[in-house]
Amino acid sequence: MRNKRTNKGLLVLAALAALLLALGLAACGGDDDSSSSAETAPESTETGGGGGEEKEQVSVAMVEILTGVSFGQEIAEGMKGFAAEDGAVDLQVQGPPTVEPEVAQKMAADLLATGPDAMGVAPFPPELWTRTMKNITEQVDNYLVFNERPSSLPEDVSAAAIQLFVGTDDKSEAREMLEETIKLAKLPKSFSGEIILGQCVAQEAGVLAQRTEGFDEAIAALIPNAKVEKFTSEVEPQKNTKAWTTELAAHPNAEIATGTCDQDGTSLYKVIQEKGYDLIVGAMELPPEVIAGLKDGTIIAAMGTNWWLQGYTATRMLAEAARGEELPEGWVNTGQQLFTKADIAEVEERASDPASFYAAGVEELFGSGMPEAEPIENAWK
């Protein structure tokens, strides 16, 4: 009896191991998500975009902050969009499912070992990436950072190993969104009601801190007498929704609400639908719930960072640099766009066909060759 149980157990374990192996081989042998390889035959000359010129096959490795949220996925889509368009880029996109800087850096180190021609990383938080960024500059000729600046503070950026940042102006986009929300709600300057600001990760420096500063500037400019309540709304979507449910219940007289992350917009929409709060809401990013909110008026304004364009731009710059073009130094601003109810059609095009939506943006950036870069210190203004 005991032997039969042991044998059964061994069979179960063997089956589990075999299943694991099969899944793993299927994941890497099929059309996997983490890399795109150009399907060029050896003598292929037409690889798209180049008007008949043979493009040099190059390898580009990218490491994101995390891949388990929508902005990370949009960035990856932009990267793969470029690789598919170019046709001669061996692209590897990696990143931990959640925020794990040590894991992300291990991924970067492993990708470095594969000897890519170019590499891009999102160094969050920058303080932990000092050694890795230095290693990248020593082992790869072409590199940049995207999504996250190479240092948290502008006064430290000159010491950063990587001096090219592809990303957006988080402070100004947050300021623009909240200003538009306040204007559309027609709030007077004498407004003294309560405004709730959520920050999904409590930060004093970095992308989310920049957005919070932008909110502060908008409030100071347009409704300086408002009572501001800030709280940590959590990254994980379910926790974020619970946090907003509790916060709004604790502040039933709040009149305006917004948050720094896409989860905040999602949660606000869900909580308002469930509880029926009468709130003026603005949102950062455009998850499906925020789009629904724009349509039905729950959300007045939403700022959409050009994540797809950011991923596309970073990858294209690296691929072209690997083929001999010179990378600029500084900040390449891939921008953002504000959406209201009137822009629903554009919002839907952006979600369904980003390559078409961002075609004009691509032309603006690459129309004269490599994009121009502003002084990197401007990325904090």
Add this chain to the structure above:
Amino acid sequence: MSETSTPQPAAAAPNQAAAPPPPSGATFGDKAREGIRRAFSIDELGPLLALIALVVFIGGFHSDFLDKDVLLNTVRSAAFVAIVAYGMVYLLAMTEIDLSVGGIYALCIMLAAKWMSSIDPWVAALLAICVGVALGAVNGILCNLFKIPVIIITLGTLSMFRGLVQIVSDGKPATGIPLDSSFFEKLGGEIAGVPAAAWVVVVLGVVLTFVFKKTRFGAMVRAVGSNHQAAEFSGIPVLRIRLYALMLVGGLAGLAGVLSLAYFQGADPTVGAGFELQVIAAAIIGGTAVSGGTGTVPGALIGALIVAVINSGLIFFSIDSNWTNFVTGAVIVIAVGSDALVRRRRAARALQGT
């Protein structure tokens, strides 16, 4: 866990139930068979073979993986986890689990980084390790005071220590770290071409293996895990042993934190998220049973290396990183299941042999 586990007879470790040595005059074949039997009785053999198989498999498809720098980098990334997993082996042998090691690790990193801006980095690092020991002592004192299992108390202290990280850091990354100090060059760099953290994990592994297997303290740890009541009746100061084990784990978490700070050269409030699960997984994958009474310190290093190698393998095979957690969990299930089956077989064979 120690309150509810069924008392088990304080049995000899399974590898001691192997057949007696061959009599004098045994042939070469007898001695070879005996050697193979002893080899297969080693607790770490299974995980070691699995690790070798993984490295060979990945290296067979991607020769870059066998590059010296890649392998050393893998050892380094496993070292931070393995160092703390060594201490977790002691606790698991006592049928206890400390969930707060991630919080201790993060807090020691942040404190060391903060202090380094005003005192000598080496002194700051030493103080941070002492803080780790003190936090382990807090866990032990609370457990002994309220007489509840470590896992329950550390469920609370995990959040407390994580909260202290936020309070100490004020939500900001540490600044003013003197990166030109010899601390970062020596502990974060390489010694004779090998990462300093790798040297530390190997030397520490040898020391802690000796302590676990050959010292009175180690014997008492295992005795407590084998049969808590029998250990008490035989005069072993169970509560004090648990306290010392928790202080050991806390100190090792502090040491791992300091080494991590030396390598990454920075400290952020988000550091160490999920670290405790990696530590527990490493100890279990390496062959330490949760049923107590035994454990394998080298196995903890092998377990940490297995996880690190698998994570690297996913990169080299271009597999989506979303598979990481699933694969790690599956490896834990396979490791735990295999270990349970092997131990059951050994016990059955031992009973048949008596």
